[in-house]
Amino acid sequence: MNLLVIGSGGREHALVWKLAQSPHVTRMWCGPGNAGIQQEQTEKTKRPVECVNIGAEDLPKLLAFAQEKKPDLTVVGPDNPLALGIVDLFQKNGLRIWGPNRKAVQFESSKAFSQRFMEKYGIPTAAAGTFSDANEAKKFGAKFGGKCAVKVDGLALGKGVLICSSEGEVNKAIDDILVNKAFGEAGSRVVIQEFLEGIEISLHALCDGKTAKLFPTSQDHKRALNGDEGLNTGGMGAYSPAPFLSEAKLADASRAILDPWRRGCAAEGIDFRGIIYPGVMLTKTGPRVLEFNARFGDPETQVYLTRLENDLVELLDASANGTLDKFELRWSPLASVCVVMASGGYPRSYAKGKPIRGLPEAARLSNVKVFHAGSVRAGEQIVTSGGRVLGVTAWGKDLRGARDAAYAAAEKLHFDGAHFRRDIAAKAVG
Ligand code: AMP
């Protein structure tokens, strides 16, 4: 099979790395990819993965490329092309593609849609309201004494959730979104949720329109600084498994969340083929869904795919075909930890073009894989090109071993201004 992967982050590097191991794959392209993806090759044919300079949101160019090269399957990493309708577009043109279609991707592209869906089908979530009128929204926020999450309805590059702790903050957040249009059209509605306390985990399930296969637990670290301080980011590190849910509790959470979700999809005529990724708060009264994503998490993918024992090509193919019931997911008993190295200043503005040193040394370590996110080749060098630069991932017999190995590898890697959290998985190892 020939595959086209869309995206350029750490998640996409992990996808390419895992897909390239499949004996089914002869040739791979990635648009636009990054310097790490460019270094991968297919295991079967030893052919380098070809990065093509087409942005993940440039649907016309991606379509033209796919029409020319005729990949047997296109795999979509990020949310934006999904929300723009790449799946419907490719299918209309007779091309096979993996990911949710436009109707199904609403779980990610509209928080108001997800909230209404959760309430209608009895999925445990936060008490919430959806508003387009600022005064109504403020009245609702006041009910929680200002302790709530104010969320932009549409996609907002991961910046559309404002956690508030006073009425003043809530009112400002509402004015920014609904009145001053700080998020443009994405912010024509807000969802206001009560503030939930607890431990936050990520769930992922691979779906084929009928069957949903749950992954093990993982946890992301969204704040920029140690101790969950600082600004929200795309994710500064992840690990799997997360020890906060026993197998039995995970099965309970799956029943409480995925069973009604599947019933709701059937009732609404939503043919969901892809990854559904609920962000879940483990509260004193049980798991509650904060939001749904309709794609692989980043950096959760980096830890999941270093544990997955199945052939990922077969799984994604089955997800697209509706034959997932024939597969059992198999996971390595090893634990995996990913430490994200970010550019100085991230998630605020940061410089690009800083040479990355130590990659060959880190590549020689066993049980370590350095996934690239914001990197690009500049002549003989690999330089930084984004906020999250590397996802240093390691595995070991337990979380402590995996964590030590990931940090030992991170110590070998350098670029000007690099910063990373020192406490990824720290709470889990005690
Ligand atoms: P979301 O994009 O909806 O997952 O929100 C981003 C982050 O904000 C989440 O990962 C949580 O850490 C936090 N968050 C969102 N909603 C709530 C809530 N209702 N209560 C507490 N924290 C929340």
Ligand code: GLY
């Ligand atoms: N890990 C956070 C996200 O992918 O949204």
